Amino acid sequence: MGRVHTLAFHLILTLSLGCILSGHASADLRDIDAVLQELRVQATAVESISSEFSQENRLSVFEETIISNGRFLFRKPDKLRWEYLRPITEGFALEGDQGVRWTDTTRTSFSLRSDPLMNIVARQLLAWATFDLEWLCAEYDITLEGESPVVLKLVPKGSDTALVLKHLLIEFSLSSNTVQRVELHEQGGDLTRILFKNPQVNTPLDDGMFR
Amino acid sequence: MFHLVGRAYDFLAPRKGSLLVLCAITCLACSFFVSRLVVREDISTMLPDDSGRIASDFALLRLAPFAQRLTITVRHAGANPIQAAEILATALRRDPVFTRVLTGPPSNISLTFLTKLLPLAPALLTRLDTETLHALTDPEHVQTALEQNRRDLLSPGAVALKNVIRQDPLGIRNIVLPKLAAPSRLADVRIENGHFVSRDGKHALILVDTDIPMTDSLGAAKVMGSYEKALATLPEGAQAMLVGGHRHTHVNAQAIKGDLKIILPSALILLALIFLLFMRNRQSLYVFLVPVCVVGVAGTATALAYGSISGIVLGFGAVLLGISVDYALHVYFALQNSNSDENHTPAHTLTQISPAITFGALTSCTALAALLMSDIPGIRQLAVFSLFGIIVSFFMSLLILPHFITTKTGRRIITTPHNTRRACSVAPLITLWIAILSVGIWFGQHTRINGDLREMSFTPLEIQAEEDATRAVWGSMRDLALIFVRAQTFDDALEKNDRVWSFLQTNNATSSIISLAPLLPSMQTQLQNVERWEAFWQENGQKTLALMDTKQKALGFSSSAFSPFSEFISTAPETFSSESLHELGIQEFVDVLAMRDDGEFLVLTLLPDTMENAALLSDDAERELGARFVSGSRFRELLGDAMRIDVLCFSGSALAGVALLNAILFRNPRKTLLALLPIGMGVTTVLAVMYCFGQALNLFHIVSLPLIIGLGADYGIFMVCRPEQSAKHQTARAVLFSGLTTLCGFGVLVLARHPALHSIGITVLTGVGAAMITALWVVPALNGERR
Numbered sequence: 001m002g003r004v005h006t007l008a009f010h011l012i013l014t015l016s017l018g019c020i021l022s023g024h025a026s027a028d029l030r031d032i033d034a035v036l037q038e039l040r041v042q043a044t045a046v047e048s049i050s051s052e053f054s055q056e057n058r059l060s061v062f063e064e065t066i067i068s069n070g071r072f073l074f075r076k077p078d079k080l081r082w083e084y085l086r087p088i089t090e091g092f093a094l095e096g097d098q099g100v101r102w103t104d105t106t107r108t109s110f111s112l113r114s115d116p117l118m119n120i121v122a123r124q125l126l127a128w129a130t131f132d133l134e135w136l137c138a139e140y141d142i143t144l145e146g147e148s149p150v151v152l153k154l155v156p157k158g159s160d161t162a163l164v165l166k167h168l169l170i171e172f173s174l175s176s177n178t179v180q181r182v183e184l185h186e187q188g189g190d191l192t193r194i195l196f197k198n199p200q201v202n203t204p205l206d207d208g209m210f211r
Numbered sequence: 212m213f214h215l216v217g218r219a220y221d222f223l224a225p226r227k228g229s230l231l232v233l234c235a236i237t238c239l240a241c242s243f244f245v246s247r248l249v250v251r252e253d254i255s256t257m258l259p260d261d262s263g264r265i266a267s268d269f270a271l272l273r274l275a276p277f278a279q280r281l282t283i284t285v286r287h288a289g290a291n292p293i294q295a296a297e298i299l300a301t302a303l304r305r306d307p308v309f310t311r312v313l314t315g316p317p318s319n320i321s322l323t324f325l326t327k328l329l330p331l332a333p334a335l336l337t338r339l340d341t342e343t344l345h346a347l348t349d350p351e352h353v354q355t356a357l358e359q360n361r362r363d364l365l366s367p368g369a370v371a372l373k374n375v376i377r378q379d380p381l382g383i384r385n386i387v388l389p390k391l392a393a394p395s396r397l398a399d400v401r402i403e404n405g406h407f408v409s410r411d412g413k414h415a416l417i418l419v420d421t422d423i424p425m426t427d428s429l430g431a432a433k434v435m436g437s438y439e440k441a442l443a444t445l446p447e448g449a450q451a452m453l454v455g456g457h458r459h460t461h462v463n464a465q466a467i468k469g470d471l472k473i474i475l476p477s478a479l480i481l482l483a484l485i486f487l488l489f490m491r492n493r494q495s496l497y498v499f500l501v502p503v504c505v506v507g508v509a510g511t512a513t514a515l516a517y518g519s520i521s522g523i524v525l526g527f528g529a530v531l532l533g534i535s536v537d538y539a540l541h542v543y544f545a546l547q548n549s550n551s552d553e554n555h556t557p558a559h560t561l562t563q564i565s566p567a568i569t570f571g572a573l574t575s576c577t578a579l580a581a582l583l584m585s586d587i588p589g590i591r592q593l594a595v596f597s598l599f600g601i602i603v604s605f606f607m608s609l610l611i612l613p614h615f616i617t618t619k620t621g622r623r624i625i626t627t628p629h630n631t632r633r634a635c636s637v638a639p640l641i642t643l644w645i646a647i648l649s650v651g652i653w654f655g656q657h658t659r660i661n662g663d664l665r666e667m668s669f670t671p672l673e674i675q676a677e678e679d680a681t682r683a684v685w686g687s688m689r690d691l692a693l694i695f696v697r698a699q700t701f702d703d704a705l706e707k708n709d710r711v712w713s714f715l716q717t718n719n720a721t722s723s724i725i726s727l728a729p730l731l732p733s734m735q736t737q738l739q740n741v742e743r744w745e746a747f748w749q750e751n752g753q754k755t756l757a758l759m760d761t762k763q764k765a766l767g768f769s770s771s772a773f774s775p776f777s778e779f780i781s782t783a784p785e786t787f788s789s790e791s792l793h794e795l796g797i798q799e800f801v802d803v804l805a806m807r808d809d810g811e812f813l814v815l816t817l818l819p820d821t822m823e824n825a826a827l828l829s830d831d832a833e834r835e836l837g838a839r840f841v842s843g844s845r846f847r848e849l850l851g852d853a854m855r856i857d858v859l860c861f862s863g864s865a866l867a868g869v870a871l872l873n874a875i876l877f878r879n880p881r882k883t884l885l886a887l888l889p890i891g892m893g894v895t896t897v898l899a900v901m902y903c904f905g906q907a908l909n910l911f912h913i914v915s916l917p918l919i920i921g922l923g924a925d926y927g928i929f930m931v932c933r934p935e936q937s938a939k940h941q942t943a944r945a946v947l948f949s950g951l952t953t954l955c956g957f958g959v960l961v962l963a964r965h966p967a968l969h970s971i972g973i974t975v976l977t978g979v980g981a982a983m984i985t986a987l988w989v990v991p992a993l994n995g996e997r998r
Contacts, residue, residue, distance in 0.1 A: 057365055061377060061772040068365055090362055103362065164370055186370055 032144045036137075048075040051199040055084075058191045072196075079210040095210040145169065149180070163187065216565040216609050217558035227614045234504075234611055241507035244514070265849050271695055271841045274813065276803045279425060281434075281455035283417040284681050288448055293406045295449035296415035302441035303419060308434055311420040313799075315406040325375040327795055328384050328391075333744035333784030334737040335729070340386045344747055347381045348755045354762055356381050361766050378775040380759070390729040391797065399686035409684045416685060425456030428464040435461045452677040459668055463965065466669040470963035477962065481955035489948055494543070497615045501539040501607050509600035517592060524592045535604030537925045537949045538568050542608045544945040546616040557613055565609060567932035567942075570876040572605040574924035577868035578917050581861040586853055590861075593914060601921075643993075644884055644891065651895035654902045660855045661907035663847045669965045691725075692820040692842030694828060697811050701789075704805070704812040705733035707837050711816055714836055718827055725817040727804045730792065737786040748780045755780075820844050858913055865917070866890065869924050877931065885990050886931040890923035892989075893982035900977045911970035919978030922953060926986035931994060943987055950983030 050073050057066045068088065073081040083091025089104040099110045139158065145151035154168040164187055171181040184192040223230055272278060285296040293314075300314045336344070346352060360376045363369060375384075400407045400416060407416035423430035434457040442451060486495065514520045545564045546557055579601065582594035661667075682690070696707035705727070712728030732740065748755075756777055763772055792801050805814045818824050820842040828840035869890060873883040897919060901908055926946050933942040953975060960972025 055365070057369070059364060059369070059373070061364060061373065061769055062767050063769050064767060066365060066767065084365070088362055088365065090366070164374070184370055186373075190373070192369070 032142060035144065035150075036142065045202075046076070047202045048205045049073065049199065049201055050203055050205060052197045054195045054197065056191075056193040056195070058193075060188065060190055073205055073209055075205045075210065079205075079207075081209050093210045095207075098211075100211065140168075146171075214562045217556075217562035219610055220558045220561050220613055223610065224614060230611060230614060234607075238504040238507055241504075241511040245507050245510040265846070265853055267839075268841045268846050268849065271693065271839065272843065272846060274695075274806065274808065274815070275691065275693055276817070279420070279456070281419040281421070281438075281453055281457060282681060282685070283419060284452045284454075284684055285415045285417065285445075286413060286450050286452075287446065288450075290446075290448065292413060292415040292449070293403065293408065295446055295451075296406060296417055298444055298446060299441055299449075299451060300417050302444040303417070303438070306437045306441065308423065308437040309419050309421050311418075313407075313418040314415070315402060325384055326378060327791075328387050329379050329779070330785070331787055331791065332383050332387050333741050334786045335387055335390060335732070336740045336744045336747075337729075338743070341743060341747060343386055344383070345751075347383060347385075348751050348758075350758055353381065353755070353758050357759070357762050357766050357768070361768070374775075377773055378779060380773050380776055381755075391795075399684070414684050419455075421457070423457070425460055428460050431457040431460035432464065452681055454678050454681045458674065459670065462671060462674060463669050466965045467963075467968065470960075470965050470968055473962055474959050474968070477959045478955055481959065482952060485948065485951050485955060489944065489951075492547075494547075494616050497612060498536065498539045498543045501604055501612060502535045504607065505535045505600045505604045508603045509596050512599040512603075513592065513596040516595060520596070521589050521592060524589055524596055535600050536952060537922065537929075537945075538572060538604055538608035539612055540949050540952075541568055541571075541929060541942070541945045542612055543616055544942070544948075546613055557616075561609060561613055566876065567929050568605065568609060570872060571925040571928045572601055574869045574872050574928065575601050575921035577872055578865040578920040578924060581865035581868060582917060584860050584864060585857050587857060587910075590857070590914060594917075597917065639993075641884065643888075647888075647891040647895050651891065651898055654895065654898035658898050658902045659907035660851045660858070661847075661909050663850075666907075667909050667911060667966055667970075687819070690820055690843055691817045692824055692840065692845075694816040694818065695839045695841060696814050696837060697808070697839075699811060701805070701812045701814075702734050704814045705731065706735055708814040708816065709733050709736045710836050711838050714832065715816075715818075715827075723819055725804070727801065727814060728816075730797075731789055731801065731805075734786060741784050741786060744784055752780050854908075854910065854913060858908070858916070862894065862916065862920075865920050869920065873924075873928065876928065882931050882994075885994055886924075886927035888990055888993075889927045889930075889982035889986040890920050892985040893919040893923040893978040896981035897974055897978040900973065906973075909966070909970055911967045912974050915971045915974035916978070918953075918957075918975060919982060922949070922979055923982035923986075926950070926982055927990065930986045930990045933991075943991075946983065946986050950979055950987075953979050954983075 050071070052071050053069065055068045055070070057068070059066075068084050069086045070082070070084040070091070072083075073079075079093075079095050081091065081093040083089075083093075090102065092099060092101045101108050101110065139161075140154040140156055143153045143155075145153045149171055152170045154170070156162045156165050156167075166185040166187050169181070169183040169185070171183075180196060182194045182196070184194075186192075283296075283299065285292050285299060287295040296314055300312045303309050303312045347356075357380060360380050363372050363376060366372075399410060401410060402408070403412065407418075408414065409416070421434055423434055425431060438453060445451060510520060513524070541564060542561070545560050576598055579594050579597045582590050582597075585591055585594070694711050696704050696711060698704035698707060708726065709728050709732050712726050715724055715726075728736075759773060759776075760770075764770075789801050789805070792798065804816070805812070807813070822844075825840065825842060825845055828838075832838075833840055866887075870883065870887055873886045874880075877883045877886065894916065897912070897916070898908075901912070926949070929942050929946055958972055958976035958979065960968045961976050963969045963972060
């Protein structure tokens with residue numbers, strides 16, 4: 001169960017990492033190690049992220065491709081908000097040890113102290129938000145798929161994760177140096193594509209957004 | 212008959228040299244043998260074995276999950292205790308003394324955990340769960356569940372959850388998940404980042420295993436040394452509390468060592484003072500050699516009789532053999548003051564004193580033989596050891612020692628014949644005895660008997676406080692009661708365990724109970740559950756699938772979205788074994804509750820040690836269930852009862868036997884009652900002092916009582932026989948000297964901090980003190996002697 005949630009948050013945080021990195025990536029990318037090191041340094045300057053997203057699910061369990069829209073917020077050191085606004089209303093927010101989940105009809109609080117699974121999530125969050133390169137490299141094999149635009153391919157190393165997830169693709173926009181596209185390719189052929197719009201870095205984010 | 216002793220003296224006198232050599236060789240050989248003995252240090256030898264109940268309860272209590280384990284609680288004020296705990300655990304893991312160090316549950320719960328959980332559902336489906344299944348297939352719930360599934364499949368976690376949702380769209384796994392919650396009731400603990408953490412998050416828990424038995428004092432010192440070394444790695448501000456049997460063993464061994472540093476010099480100084488005041492004679496050293504030789508010979512004989520000897524028996528046997536010095540002292544004083552000019556040759560003196568010594572030895576043997584009736588094997592072994600000792604001492608004192616004692620020359624102690632006055636008649640004596648017995652019985656009835664082994668060990672306040680604190684943080688995980696079932700096969704044991712669980716459910720006692728039954732029922736129960744599962748889906752399967760088909764289309768699911776679920780409920784379900792639980796990563800929990808013992812399978816249930824649960828698991832209930840309820844409180848109660856019966860049996864038998872022998876010796880009711888006075892006063896005083904100081908009688912008081920009875924009998928006989936012997940025999944001096952040496956040797960144990968040593972000290976000090984005073988002053992007065 002823990003790994004299920006861990007994986008889920010790997011994906012969320014991969015997206016957040018994408019946003020963080022995209023704001024500061026250099027256009028002159030040749031060597032993956034050099035790119036990652038540079039991004040790690042640049043990530044330390046990121047205090048907050050705010051971005052809209054559009055998610056496209058091409059899953060075998062659904063008759064049709066489903067498009068949903070939402071937004072993602074992150075603020076150092078431990079605040080996170082991931083929510084869908086259309087066609088469903090659902091999401092969660094984390095602030096320190098305390099968190100809240102909601103749907104269009106429900107809203108429930110939780111504490112990381114009493115919820116070990118969410119606690120793992122928070123730990124993962126910290127690792128990603130601070131761009132812990134050591135941890136990142138331990139979890140994924142990262143390769144540079146393209147330089148123009150920059151595309152990173154992340155292949156999970158862990159056998160459990162690799163059982164369901166084939167790889168992640170993160171594409172950066174040439175014009176704005178932000179993440180434009182994230183794709184989750186599953187082993188069975190299912191695909192989830194997330195397109196980010198209007199990313200804003202280091203803009204003030206109200207505390208109320210994380211409660 | 213007693214003139215044989217005199218003749219034996221005359222026969223052996225010319226062969227003194229050979230006798231000495233033979234005696235020395237025997238004693239040296241025995242001492243060597245005893246020193247090479249493998250001494251057993253198992254406390255179970257001091258537990259009753261009558262019906263096997265107490266001994267087997269004790270053995271079963273040792274199988275409790277936390278009985279052998281060390282529990283370490285880590286706290287780090289203002290910081291995360293998990294980090295400090297992990298640092299300490301790492302240091303402990305580096306030390307080979309510790310075989311296993313756990314800071315959290317096994318971390319092999321995999322991504323496929325939920326999918327592995329579902330196949331267990333059919334075999335775990337109880338009658339109550341069927342109601343849940345009905346609720347899960349209710350149209351309203353189906354709609355809600357599918358909507359939730361849709362949301363989950365659109366969330367970022369969909370990648371991981373998709374297979375679980377496809378196989379179990381209605382959440383049947385939620386029937387199995389609560390059954391996995393049982394381990395969390397083992398302690399008041401939650402899991403944080405893979406670590407055991409207290410509810411308030413301020414403490415982290417480390418569980419440590421070691422192969423070193425907790426009764427091994429040297430091993431315990433090693434364990435504690437390694438722990439102290441690991442403690443040094445803790446970050447500043449972090450604290451750790453260790454609870455475990457090894458710590459008790461170590462601290463007790465240290466307390467005894469510390470006590471001996473005070474007691475031995477004190478005893479030696481006092482003994483030296485007595486020697487300087489009363490003996491001042493090189494020959495008196497031979498008297499001290501008698502008990503030393505006796506311990507070696509008695510130890511050898513006991514070891515040969517039993518095949519091994521308990522360390523506790525050897526230790527307390529040496530205490531009991533304080534009686535053995537009596538005969539040697541009596542012989543010494545008698546011979547020293549005999550005068551050949553007055554026809555009191557050593558042979559004559561020995562003939563004269565041998566009846567008192569013989570009956571003294573016989574009464575001591577009777578008192579000790581009464582211990583053979585005890586249900587406690589250690590006490591029976593103690594009786595055998597002491598009997599051998601008394602017999603050896605008797606023969607050494609009468610046959611060997613006299614050859615090394617010479618009559619005093621030039622400085623004869625002039626003793627005036629005892630003035631006599633009218634001795635009291637039988638009636639006042641009987642009245643006195645009735646008074647003593649009444650007082651003794653009253654105090655005996657009102658003195659508590661404590662069967663708690665823990666209170667017989669030394670527990671410093673610091674350890675007690677840490678144990679209380681640990682209990683406050685994690686709950687009473689070390690004090691749980693247990694229900695054991697035992698069978699030849701694992702499945703038979705599980706079947707019995709199912710019956711126990713069902714019994715507890717019927718009696719509404721399952722709320723805080725930890726059992727394997729809900730998670731791993733027997734094959735028979737599993738088959739019943741499977742049958743129930745099949746019956747349910749036969750009746751509701753098509754209806755549910757049709758309902759789902761309609762609703763999933765409306766929500767945009769593909770027609771094959773839940774085909775794994777359809778296959779799952781249509782396929783014949785299977786039963787499972789404990790291996791399946793191992794695959795789920797909860798083998799630790801299974802191993803805690805199921806084990807092998809003596810080639811049989813044991814399954815245990817843990818429950819709070821309350822009076823209600825003890826009453827529920829009555830003897831009848833145990834028989835009906837084929838189970839055994841074991842708890843610390845019931846064990847202490849049983850042990851206390853057994854000890855009470857033991858005390859009554861052996862005290863009654865000993866007193867009756869000693870009284871009979873006195874009656875045979877004196878053939879005079881008055882003298883018989885007089886000779887018994889020291890015993891009565893000694894035992895009654897012990898009971899009275901215990902009562903007055905609010906102390907409970909424990910095992911160590913009980914094993915010291917034979918010393919009071921044995922010495923009291925000797926003193927009584929010697930003093931009553933005194934007028935019939937020559938007044939020169941210095942009987943009173945012998946009794947006084949015997950009493951004082953015993954009080955100095957063993958009475959100083961009252962200074963000890965360790966409860967066991969203190970118990971012996973208080974018993975000897977009060978009992979022997981009272982018996983000696985009675986023998987020296989009360990008996991002569993009532994016997995019509997005037998000094």
